[in-house]
Amino acid sequence: MAEEIRAMAAAAHGSPVGERPAGGDRPSGGDRPSGGGDRSDRGERRPPRPGGPGGREGGRKYFRRKKVCKFCVEKIEAINYKDVRLLAQFVAESGKIVPRRLTGVCTPHQRRLSAAIKQARNIALLPFAGRAS
Amino acid sequence: MNRTYELMFIVRPDMVEEEQDKLISTLETAVTSSGGNVKSVEKMGKRRLAYMVRRFHDGIYVLLTVEGGGGLIHELERRLRVTEPVIKFITVRIDEEQKRLDKIKAIRDARRKTPPAPPTTPAPTAEAGGETPAATA
Numbered sequence: 485m486a487e488e489i490r491a492m493a494a495a496a497h498g499s500p501v502g503e504r505p506a507g508g509d510r511p512s513g514g515d516r517p518s519g520g521g522d523r524s525d526r527g528e529r530r531p532p533r534p535g536g537p538g539g540r541e542g543g544r545k546y547f548r549r550k551k552v553c554k555f556c557v558e559k560i561e562a563i564n565y566k567d568v569r570l571l572a573q574f575v576a577e578s579g580k581i582v583p584r585r586l587t588g589v590c591t592p593h594q595r596r597l598s599a600a601i602k603q604a605r606n607i608a609l610l611p612f613a614g615r616a617s
Numbered sequence: 618m619n620r621t622y623e624l625m626f627i628v629r630p631d632m633v634e635e636e637q638d639k640l641i642s643t644l645e646t647a648v649t650s651s652g653g654n655v656k657s658v659e660k661m662g663k664r665r666l667a668y669m670v671r672r673f674h675d676g677i678y679v680l681l682t683v684e685g686g687g688g689l690i691h692e693l694e695r696r697l698r699v700t701e702p703v704i705k706f707i708t709v710r711i712d713e714e715q716k717r718l719d720k721i722k723a724i725r726d727a728r729r730k731t732p733p734a735p736p737t738t739p740a741p742t743a744e745a746g747g748e749t750p751a752a753t754a
């Protein structure tokens with residue numbers, strides 16, 4: 485029963501959902517355009533709203549911000565192993581390097597970042613595992 | 618073939634100031650005798666280590682910037698390895714990175730000087746599009 489309702493809802497939203505990618509919605513992280521209909525119960529996904537392709541930020545209540553590369557935005561070019569403050573932002577509590585898909589760092593910068601973090605680990609500026617004692 | 622290296626090493630936390638200076642000066646003489654030169658010496662002071670190294674939780678960090686070839690680095694690393702109070706060290710070549718940074722800086726400066734008149738109607742997008750390749754280069 486629930487399946488049917490969902491299917492109907494998806495069908496009802498069919499056309500606007502189909503149009504969305506053209507409206508510039510793709511870069512905002514919505515990589516499954518058709519999934520918007522049946523995932524509305526989660527809240528953080530986009531609600532079932534036939535928002536036109538023009539309404540980028542205004543129309544939706546729960547707008548998931550597009551992740552941007554911190555290094556590109558702030559124009560930080562020097563990713564140095566000595567800069568522990570900077571590197572620590574990209575290291576999880578467990579000591580792991582946080583993946584790109586979570587932080588939004590672009591590929592070239594993530595490459596430099598991970599190299600710098602590994603150097604910092606070698607000289608005991610950052611932990612290999614666990615938090616800095 | 619002159620390269621620039623950064624030599625960071627950690628000495629045990631109970632090492633007194635004079636001994637540190639002595640160690641640093643011996644390293645400096647080793648550098649100059651092998652035909653390199655020391656650009657800067659920085660004592661970064663005592664810091665908490667991120668993990669235990671040789672049963673120490675703290676260490677005194679020293680940063681040395683030297684110019685010279687690979688043989689010099691080989692010699693310096695050998696010395697650090699046999700020096701008992703040194704608990705950890707790392708050598709990083711920095712000249713290429715510095716060159717890259719200078720290049721980016723030059724590009725940015727040039728762009729900053731020229732822009733007053735350019736026909737950039739879609740300014741933010743054009744800026745973003747132009748900036749990213751520069752960052753990757």
